[in-house]
Amino acid sequence: MSGDLIVLKFGGSVLRDELHVRAVAEEVAGCVRRGSRVVAVVSALEGTTDALLAKAAAYSSSPNPFATAQLLATGELASAALLGLALDSIGVRAETLDAAGAGFRTEGEPLDSSPVAVDLPGVVDALGRVRAVVVPGFVGRDERGRTTVLGRGGSDLTALFLAQRLGGLVPPGQGRRRPLRVGPLAPRRAAPPLRDAALGRGPCPRWHDRAAQGGPLGPRAQAGVRGRLAGRDRSLARR
Numbered sequence: 001m002s003g004d005l006i007v008l009k010f011g012g013s014v015l016r017d018e019l020h021v022r023a024v025a026e027e028v029a030g031c032v033r034r035g036s037r038v039v040a041v042v043s044a045l046e047g048t049t050d051a052l053l054a055k056a057a058a059y060s061s062s063p064n065p066f067a068t069a070q071l072l073a074t075g076e077l078a079s080a081a082l083l084g085l086a087l088d089s090i091g092v093r094a095e096t097l098d099a100a101g102a103g104f105r106t107e108g109e110p111l112d113s114s115p116v117a118v119d120l121p122g123v124v125d126a127l128g129r130v131r132a133v134v135v136p137g138f139v140g141r142d143e144r145g146r147t148t149v150l151g152r153g154g155s156d157l158t159a160l161f162l163a164q165r166l167g168g169l170v171p172p173g174q175g176r177r178r179p180l181r182v183g184p185l186a187p188r189r190a191a192p193p194l195r196d197a198a199l200g201r202g203p204c205p206r207w208h209d210r211a212a213q214g215g216p217l218g219p220r221a222q223a224g225v226r227g228r229l230a231g232r233d234r235s236l237a238r239r
Contacts, residue, residue, distance in 0.1 A: 004036040005166060007126070008157035009137065012046040015079055021045075025086035032092055032131045039123065039166070041137040041159040042083055044075025065110040070147045072111075073099070076136035076155070083134050094132040097123070099139045099147070104158070106140035112151040113140055115161045123166065135162065 006032070011025050024040075031038050044052075052072050056063040077098060082097035103119020126133045137155025140148045150157050 005039070006031060006036045007039045007041065007159050007163040007166065009041045009043075009155055010083075011043045011155060012048070015043060016046040018045075018082060021079070022086050025092070028083075028087060028094075028132055028191045029090055029092045036131075037127050038132045039127070039162060040083060040132060040134045041162065042076060042079040042134060043137050044072075044079050044153040044185060046121070048075035048078075064150075066146055069110045069149045070152075072149050073139040073147050076138050078135045080136040087132055087134070089138055092132055094134055095126045095130050096128060096134045098136060099141050100145075102135050105141045106142055106148045106150065108148075110142070110146065110148045112146040113142065115140060117151065117155065118162060118165050120165055123162070171185040198233060 008028065014024060023070055024042075027041050028038050043049075049072060052075055053068075056068045080096050080098070081109060084094050087094040101122065103117065103122050104115065105117040106113035107116050123133060123135075125206050135158070137158035138149050139154075139158075140150065142148050
């Protein structure tokens with residue numbers, strides 16, 4: 001596997017509708033055409049999670065948490081499938097992995113789980129076949145194979161967890177490989193018409209500072225998530 005390995009996270013503020021999905025596909029395609037391999041982590045389309053929560057609440061004031069997690073997961077799964085279709089439509093070979101395909105395992109409450117493992121060989125094998133892999137954020141499976149979700153901000157946690165785990169597979173200074181970079185498409189940018197989607201706007205994006213550039217996860221937030229991951233690692237090491 002050669003070239004940069006980049007984890008990109010696209011949240012609901014970017015994935016507002018299917019036109020924006022196509023614009024995101026162009027963004028991923030630009031990174032691929034500049035020689036990178038991309039893992040794209042996607043949230044549900046804007047407003048989808050709240051709409052699904054409202055559907056669950058319509059059945060009960062305290063709906064079954066595992067059934068609710070399954071319902072919420074459909075939002076991210078739909079976004080991942082749509083992005084995979086959009087990439088294919090513009091000539092970029094991609095694979096879409098669900099939580100089972102990525103081996104993304106969690107523990108804890110079904111609606112507020114924490115990631116504990118990912119099937120790195122499965123993700124790396126996919127990156128060996130294609131240059132873009134799409135993964136639904138927010139969604140995992142517990143040790144019994146039941147669908148879980150990571151709570152609000154879960155797609156950010158998915159992206160950073162994958163970046164942390166995959167980072168060890170991309171050592172600096174070996175050919176064209178460079179340290180792993182993590183970044184989202186800058187949010188709140190109007191989706192351009194497909195014919196105007198720019199592919200050569202410079203290097204692939206990095207994480208943006210929330211205050212300075214309006215990005216969804218600034219350095220302090222990253223530090224908090226990384227601290228959560230480090231705490232999880234220490235907890236697992238004691239077992």
